[in-house]
Each structure stands twice: as C-alpha cells, then as structure tokens.
Amino acid sequence: xxxxxxxxxxxxxxxxxxxxxxxxxTYRQATIAGAFTNVVFxxxxxxxxxxxxxxxxxxxxxxxxxxQLATYVWLGQGLISVVGIWGWTELADRIRTGExxxxxxxPIPPVVSYLAADMGRFGHAVLTRFVPPIVVGAxxxxxYVPQRPGTIPLFVxxxxxxxxxSFGGRFLVNATAYWLADARGPIAxxxxxxxVLAGLYFPLRLLPDWAAILLYVATPFPSVLQSPADxxxxxxxxxxxxxxxxxxxxxxxxxxxxxxKVQKRAERKLVVQGG
Amino acid sequence: MGDQARAYAHLIGGQFRSMVSYRLSFLxxxxxxxxxxxxxxxxxxxxFGAGRRVGGFTLEEALLVAGLSSVGFALADLLVGxxxxxxxxxxxxxxxxxxxxxxxxxxxxLCMDLPFRKVLRVVxxxxxxxxxxxxxxxxxxxxxxxLLVVTPLAGLVFFGAIFVLSASLAFWWVDxxxxxxxxxxxxxxxxxxxVPVYAAWFRAVFAYALGFGFxxxxxxxxxxxxxxxxxxxxxxxYLSPLVALVAAAVAALAWRAGIRHYRSTGS
Numbered sequence: 214x215x216x217x218x219x220x221x222x223x224x225x226x227x228x229x230x231x232x233x234x235x236x237x238x239t240y241r242q243a244t245i246a247g248a249f250t251n252v253v254f255x256x257x258x259x260x261x262x263x264x265x266x267x268x269x270x271x272x273x274x275x276x277x278x279x280x281q282l283a284t285y286v287w288l289g290q291g292l293i294s295v296v297g298i299w300g301w302t303e304l305a306d307r308i309r310t311g312e313x314x315x316x317x318x319x320p321i322p323p324v325v326s327y328l329a330a331d332m333g334r335f336g337h338a339v340l341t342r343f344v345p346p347i348v349v350g351a352x353x354x355x356x357y358v359p360q361r362p363g364t365i366p367l368f369v370x371x372x373x374x375x376x377x378x379s380f381g382g383r384f385l386v387n388a389t390a391y392w393l394a395d396a397r398g399p400i401a402x403x404x405x406x407x408x409v410l411a412g413l414y415f416p417l418r419l420l421p422d423w424a425a426i427l428l429y430v431a432t433p434f435p436s437v438l439q440s441p442a443d444x445x446x447x448x449x450x451x452x453x454x455x456x457x458x459x460x461x462x463x464x465x466x467x468x469x470x471x472x473x474k475v476q477k478r479a480e481r482k483l484v485v486q487g488g
Numbered sequence: 489m490g491d492q493a494r495a496y497a498h499l500i501g502g503q504f505r506s507m508v509s510y511r512l513s514f515l516x517x518x519x520x521x522x523x524x525x526x527x528x529x530x531x532x533x534x535x536f537g538a539g540r541r542v543g544g545f546t547l548e549e550a551l552l553v554a555g556l557s558s559v560g561f562a563l564a565d566l567l568v569g570x571x572x573x574x575x576x577x578x579x580x581x582x583x584x585x586x587x588x589x590x591x592x593x594x595x596x597x598l599c600m601d602l603p604f605r606k607v608l609r610v611v612x613x614x615x616x617x618x619x620x621x622x623x624x625x626x627x628x629x630x631x632x633x634x635l636l637v638v639t640p641l642a643g644l645v646f647f648g649a650i651f652v653l654s655a656s657l658a659f660w661w662v663d664x665x666x667x668x669x670x671x672x673x674x675x676x677x678x679x680x681x682x683v684p685v686y687a688a689w690f691r692a693v694f695a696y697a698l699g700f701g702f703x704x705x706x707x708x709x710x711x712x713x714x715x716x717x718x719x720x721x722x723x724x725x726y727l728s729p730l731v732a733l734v735a736a737a738v739a740a741l742a743w744r745a746g747i748r749h750y751r752s753t754g755s
Contacts (some may be wrong), residue, residue: 393513402520
C-alpha cells in the first residue's frame with residue numbers, strides 16, 4: 214500500500230487532530246464535571262502541602278515557597294487532562310475486539326494517527342480543562358508569577374512534550390493487549406505510577422536527591438507532570454530549567470520510537486480477534 | 489430466599505471464572521491495586537517525614553488516621569465501588585436488563601462485577617493499620633478496642649454510601665463523568681490526613697456537613713486520647729457508626745428515588 218508523502222502526511226495529521234478535537238468537544242457536560250473534580254482535588258492537595266510547608270521553620274518545602282507550592286498544585290490539576298494521564302484504553306479495546314484491523318488498512322501508521330487524535334484532545338483540554346483550576350487557585354491562594362521572559366514559551370514547549378511522553382507511555386501499555394488480550398493490568402500499573410511518580414501527590418523534590426534524579430533520568434514519569442510544573446514555577450536556574458525540557462524531549466523521542474517498534478512487531482504476529 | 493441467594497452466588501461465581509481466565513492480567517491488576525495503599529502511605533511518610541509535625545500531628549498519629557481511612561475505603565471499594573459503572577449501564581441500556589430480573593437492582597450491580605483483584609489491598613491496608621496501632625503505644629480500654637474494630641466497618645458503610653450516592657447521580661445526569669470521584673476518591677484523600685490541615689470553610693463542608701471527619705480523624709483522636717484542637721468533645725469519636733448509618737439511609741433514599749426516576753435511554 215502507498216504511504217503518503219510529506220505534505221499529504223502533514224495535511225492528514227492536521228485533519229486527524231481536528232477530528233480528535235471535535236470528538237472531545239461533544240462531551241461538554243463531562244468536561245464541566247471533570248473540571249469540578251480537578252478543583253476539589255486542587256483544594257485537598259493544596260491545603261495538605263501548605264500545611265507541610267507551614268510546619269517547617271522557613272515556611273518552604275523542597276525549595277519551593279508557598280506561592281510556588283500552591284501554583285505547583287493547581288497547575289498539576291490543570292495538567293492532568295491536558296497531558297491525559299488517565300483513562301485511555303481505546304487501543305487496547307480495539308485490539309481486544311479486533312477493530313484494530315481497520316487501523317492497519319489505512320495509509321497512515323497507527324502510531325501517527327493515534328498521536329494526531331491525541332494532539333486534538335490536547336488542544337481541547339488546553340482550552341477547557343487547563344484554565345478552570347488555575348483561575349480557582351488564583352482566587353483562593355497566592356500564585357507564583359514567572360519572572361523570566363523565557364519561562365512561558367519554555368513552559369508551552371514543556372507541556373506539549375509532556376503530553377507526547379504521556380501518549381507514548383499510554384500507547385505502549387495499551388499495546389500489551391496484542392500479547393495479553395486483556396491489558397487492564399498494565400494500564401492500571403501505568404495509571405498508578407503516573408499518579409505518584411509524576412509528582413501529582415507531592416513534588417518529587419521532597420524525596421532524597423538520588424531518588425529524585427533517578428526518577429527524572431531513568432523513568433518517563435516526571436516528564437509527564439513534574440517537569441512542566443517546575444519549569445513554570447522556576448524551581449531551578451535557567452540552565453537546569455532548559456535541562457528538564459531536554460530530558461522531556463529525550464523521553465518523547467525515545468517512547469515514540471519504542472511505539473513504532475512495538476507496533477511493527479505486533480503487526481507481524483497479529484491474529485485479529487473476533488469476526 | 490434460598491433461590492435468591494443461589495442467583496447471587498451464580499452471578500459472583502461467573503464473575504470469578506471470567507476473571508481467572510486472564511491470569512496474568514488479573515495478577516498484574518491485583519498487584520497494582522495493592523500498590524495504591526503502599527503509595528498512599530508513602531505519600532504520608534514523605535509529607536510527614538523528617539520529624540515534621542504537620543497540622544500539629546506527628547507521623548505516627550497521622551499514620552493511624554491514614555490507616556483507619558485506608559481500611560474503610562479499601563473495603564468499600566471492594567464491595568460497593570463498582571456501582572460506579574452505573575452510568576455506563578444507563579447509557580448502554582444494560583440497566584433495563586437488570587431491572588427486569590427478579591432481584592434487587594443495587595445488589596445485582598454489586599455482584600455483577602465484584603472486583604476480586606481488590607482483595608489484597610484490603611489486607612495491606614489492614615497491615616498498615618496494625619503497624620500504626622503498634623507505633624502509637626495506645627492506652628487500651630474495652631471501649632477503645634471496640635472502637636478500633638467498629639471504625640473500619642463504619643468506614644465501609646460510610647464510603648459505600650458515598651459510592652452509591654455518587655453513582656445515583658447518573659439516574660438524573662448521565663454525563664456526570666468524573667464528578668463522583670471528587671467525593672469518593674476525594675473523600676478518601678480528605679480522610680487520609682488530620683482535619684486541622686484544611687482551611688476552616690473546607691473543613692466545614694467536608695468534615696462536618698458531609699461527615700468525612702468522622703471516618704478516621706475523630707475516632708483516631710479518641711484512640712490516641714488526644715483532645716480535638718478543633719473543639720469537638722472526646723465522645724465524638726464514637727459517633728462514626730451513627731454518621732455512617734445516616735449516610736447509608738440518605739444513599740438508600742437517593743437510590744430508590746433514582747430507580748423511580750429512571751427512564752431507559754432506549755438504546
């Protein structure tokens with residue numbers, strides 16, 4: 214079958230992303246419900262982490278001051294659905310039912326078409342799910358305003374990379390369904406790991422240095438949430454700040470390559486289920 | 489009565505057989521669910537670590553609060569948690585099938601997808617609670633022994649009621665999405681920490697109006713023999729079963745109203 218050339222590829226990617234966006238924009242009530250839930254969790258986490266900072270002599274925790282901590286928490290709540298940490302089982306479901314066969318007939322590799330749809334979802338979430346928690350957070354808590362001019366563009370890049378890393382991880386755990394048929398276990402494991410190891414429950418910098426560094430370099434999890442948050446609240450100097458984004462880029466590329474490899478292997482052995 | 493019990497046993501047995509047919513995935517899932525307890529507790533350890541007193545509570549005392557909450561929640565999530573699927577059943581029309589069967593609708597829902605993979609988590613939560621009890625060197629009285637046994641059971645009933653209430657929302661609002669999680673998982677997170685860490689208005693809503701303060705915090709104070717920095721009397725710890733029963737009664741009413749209100753989606 215003919216593959217598309219570069220220009221057609223870009224046009225197709227754009228069209229798939231737009232349809233991904235439209236698909237999510239039909240779930241209007243669920244979007245409101247989700248934003249409400251993010252806000253409730255924002256309050257829960259924010260009060261706990263501020264109590265921890267309040268318990269120290271300096272009033273800071275892990276090198277963050279109170280405004281940075283509050284921003285960290287509310288930003289995290291906004292980022293949950295932007296990077297799409299949880300709940301994506303579409304590929305696993307399509308493998309189990311055999312519908313994935315239809316994806317293989319298309320002239321665009323499945324990894325690319327799913328990534329395009331996910332970028333559409335990303336765009337929708339940035340517009341609808343990112344803003345409400347941050348607005349509520351800003352009303353109830355002092356939030357940190359970035360001081361360096363380069364921070365905002367770097368944050369936007371970091372957020373985009375975070376969602377590619379998250380996509381790569383989700384694709385891989387879903388793809389275990391090619392071999393296991395039921396991928397619920399690996400998906401549950403991924404969901405759980407991203408909750409804690411991405412820094413949603415507490416900033417990873419609270420851990421001993423060796424543990425934090427190990428997590429950043431040896432696992433993709435901090436790149437999903439902790440890194441964009443650290444970039445925005447300027448937890449580190451400009452050099453380390455860019456370094457975090459570089460690590461994210463490394464994980465994004467690495468995971469996408471792994472997705473292509475796994476998909477290729479799966480296609481060689483795939484026996485389509487169902488009839 | 490005997491027929492009914494057999495019918496429920498069949499539902500659960502079928503579920504069990506389908507679950508063990510994907511052995512590897514079942515095992516991974518059971519391990520990941522148990523890890524949630526480990527990770528929740530590590531979060532408490534990290535936040536209360538290095539000898540910090542957070543909200544006036546030591547790590548050992550915080551672990552007791554977290555342990556009580558964890559056992560109650562793990563039990564409720566095991567036995568009642570899958571009532572969460574109601575919104576999928578309403579949308580897909582499966583709810584109609586459930587309603588025409590000669591068994592109670594709520595009990596059927598609970599038996600239809602009993603998550604055996606969550607059993608190990610209850611055990612681990614129990615271990616955490618046992619360790620917390622040991623660490624605190626409690627001053628035992630018969631009343632406190634009873635309280636230690638009753639509190640997780642009251643937690644089961646209370647969280648079970650919250651699960652049913654959140655799920656009932658789907659009778660009126662099919663697209664309620666994640667809103668229930670704010671109170672089920674949010675409630676778990678709230679009850680994991682001593683109530684004084686939260687701001688006054690937030691406490692007023694979650695701890696007292698919704699009753700989450702009585703799941704773990706008040707009983708833990710009574711077990712520890714500590715006075716409540718927020719001013720409730722010592723016997724408030726013994727109120728948890730009562731609060732749980734009130735919650736269960738409200739949940740039962742909401743469920744009944746929901747069933748009466750239910751109109752099939754026709755799909």
